[in-house]
Amino acid sequence: MPFDQAFKISSILLAIIAFSGLVFAQSVPFWIAIPTAIILIVTLCDAGGIALVRRAMAQVTVSPTIWNVLLIGAFVIFLIDLTAVSQDLLPAGIHFLVMLLGIKLLTLQQRCDYRHLYAISLMAILASAALTTDAWYLPIFLLYLLGAVWTLLLYHLTQETTEASAVITPTSMAAGHATFLGRITQRFFWLTNGIAVMTVGLTLAIFFVIPRIGAGVLQKTHGEALRTTGFSDRVDLGTIGSVKQDPQIVMRVELPDQPTVAKDRLHLRGLAYDQYNGRSWSHSGTRRRSLSLVAEGVFLARPAGSRLPDSLSVPIRQDILLETLDTPVLFAAPFAELVSGDFLAVQIDGMSGLHLPLSPSSRARYSVTSQVPQLVAGDQAAMVLAYPDSIRSRYLQVPVESQQVADLAHRVVQQVSTPFRQTLAIQQHLLDNYRYSLEADTATLNHPLDEFLFVRKTGYCEHYATAMVMMLRTIGIPARLVTGFLATEWNEFGGYFTVRQRDAHAWVEVYFPQSGWITMDPTPSVSAAAGTSRWESIRRFGESFRLQWDRLFVRYSGKDQLAVVHEVREGSDALRERVSSWISALSAPIGHVLTRLARMSRIVQPGVLECITGVVVVGLALLLLMLRDRIGLWASMHLSIAPSQHAIVQLYARMLRTLEKKGLSKLPAVTAAEFARQVERKWGAAGPVVADVTALYHQGRFSRVPLLPKELSRAAEQVGRLQSLLRATH
């Protein structure tokens, strides 16, 4: 493909990529998006050389005046958009930018037009960066970078080819190289892509290294918060059901300290409710206290100086990435001990619910260390539990018309004696006798709990949890309703729970004097979205990718840079320690020997050590002298012989084979000279011949003087003579 054509195509593709970014960011209304997309496709076809489009484009001639009028029109639309329609600079600016893109695509003539197109594309990709934090931006960005490298390179090369060049006389160029100039060759293709790959690598390196400074002078956040239900001060029974089909992701929860724990389910506590009026739950106390700041961004949830409840508690740390929600509630496993995040303040209510002062305007990443209380043996076995008055007064409230519920509760627990077993019995009753269904809409009913317990006997988590709380309270066991999320979707690729809107859940916390509030869930588990198909795997992989994208790119901060530096420093320290330990491990035996030698040197008289060393050196030299013959023999046997020695060795071997036919075999223990003498004694006629060949063999094989060609030919003649003698004797 010629450079010119490739240049046009890459320029338009760059514009397409930038435009796609805006479209994915849902910032372009269809009445602008569709015409712009058509213009992009048409100009791409035109640049690609499709004859039909090219002919049609050639026939359409529009005067510059009309283009100027169109530009002015676009600006007028922008002003109207800014003042009346969008009433915001960013969306109005994006609409204007897209209109400019369309007009510029239709007027691509001069090189300055292409430069304007690149500027518009850059502004478009910048605008889409401002509008989104989603993971789709990464492939768009990478494609844009690839396109930018191609376009910039071709822009430069096409400019160069159009300039006048001097007379060039290639002397050693291969013929193929001449075609490099002006055309996209395979080599050029891979070279450009290689540059793009280099640029990507360098971009990532710079991105992670560049200091993060956020002045925030004109900062403005965009994006709509996710609407949640069940986390307000008053929750009507049945409201959670409206979101139980919503697959939107609310948060992602990692458990960094429990990598091998079975990730089946995790209750993420939001708010607790203590007052039920028969139709809705509410708080009795709305006072919140600010958590004490123990370090920068670290808040202590437990009041300073207080001690843990007298129970066995399991610490669990969660790293949570919370999407932008319309509630200031922070979610965490019960019960939060330490909260760390980029927050100015964190508050806690009377029922251990965590709150931010305001709803976060963007995604929030925070870590929570929770102490999950476990039921102690004393509470399990106690026949009667003595509850504090503060608990009794607050968590035993029931609506006045709950006699039917109380009867049911008493019926269920009549066979069991201890409060703990009664709790279990009620939970089991609900699990066994009621059917989970999201179709049970009770929000409009006057007595939704009675409807659930006695009429429909179908419901969802709110009904189950409310029923259990009410039944427990009617038999004198303090309990409260908790709303939050039940995380069940474990992403094995990313190692985290994906929590969606449909995971909104309600459960029960039962109070035990020694153990504290114990989580109990009477709702039967529903395996709704536990897909195992390949599509599910791909989806979970995508989820994991999005989380990594968010962590590494969207949420990457100066703190992360410091953490990386710290880790690198720690890693280098560890490496240095390891290397030094290796060196010390290696040097220990040597040092030991040297120490012993030094000690010996101190013990023996001065000068004796030198004598010993001298004796050892002289002894080694003598040993080498004595063994030199054996070393030479070993070398002659084992080391490869030089090519020049091959001929005499082969001739000698041929002589030995000839003598064998005569019955004269050379034993391995017999040297060549001894064998020659043996031959002389036994076969006198062949004696001189064999002696001569043996002498030549000695010279050629073992001396440093190589045989001359005439000596080799003499050896060959002697071997031939020996064969003649052999034939003569036969």
Next chain:
Amino acid sequence: MRVVLNLHASSVFSSLRGLSRRRSIRLTPEGTRFLLFTFGIGLAAINTGNNLFYLLLAMMLSLIVISGLLSEHCLRRLEIRRHVPDLIMANEPTTLTLSVSNRHRHLPSFSLRVLDVVEGQDVDRGLAIHLLPAQSSILLSYPLLATKRGWIRFEGIRAQTLFPFGLFLKKGFYATEAHLLVSPPIKPLALRFMDELVSEGQGESLSRRGHGTQLYNLRLYQPGDDSRSIHWMTTARTSQLIVRETEEEDQRRILIVLSIVAPDESEPLFERSVTFVASLLWQLTERTYPVRLIVGREDSGLGSGSAHLFAMLRLLALCERHPPETNEINHGGEYLSLPHETDRGYTVAVVPWSEQAASTSAIQADRVLHAAQLEELTHAF
């Protein structure tokens, strides 16, 4: 110690100076716009703290860094050699050749533009190399028109590239110092003047071989000799092919003496006189006369042929005019340093300027060409 430190500092500074001389970088208009966009995106990233803006900023910065790296790669391991002739004529176009080699083992160089560095200035000869594969070389030739006689000093070659994105113009200096000698131009002389000169020089002949009748020498036949010149008698006597060489009949020795004393206002005439002498030497060499040139104190000696002509042209190329008041060459009003030889041959003295008081008749030359005659002879130059 202080001396050592000073030495170290001076060596560091000199190496830095050398580095800055070898490499320089300049922003192109596109590069300026690119940097402005980068600056804008950087501001947006700092203002908003948006990491995706930082990502775009990193992309822009990486494109800048890649530009620098690739342009450096294009200029590194280039080996440039210059091939210049020994002598060229002024006002006559000459072809100079550059050999550019890429000594890189694997990677080619792209988009190179090669400039001459003459007297500290980059001179664009329009030499461009779009692609120079690894381990290969290319010959670039360009015409050079020297307008003045004397030395032209080529300090080196500057190679520059806009590769890969055209954002920066990176230049590299390659020290390939070369000197090119430019002789005065050769101009046609008036035929009448040449005829007069030749006829006046009769009698100043020198025995030498040539086309004539007098025997000059006998020698062995060599391939290419004219068979008519075989001396058959000697050939028969010696049984070897012997040819006879004859003496050139019309052979005269000519000495040309150029006065280099002239005031500033006579500079044009002096230059024209130098051109005249060069043209005269050319004509005489064409006619195979043994010629000798004396310029100031420089003496070419007697000789003929093209090699001798070039030696004489070198003298003319390098001769410098001396103003009369600073003339230290010829004391006592002498304009010429004529040899005191009796057999110096026919002598032509070229005196572009002489004092009014001094008489050119005092010059011991067969023919003296003074300013007025030179004006007449060289007015067409």
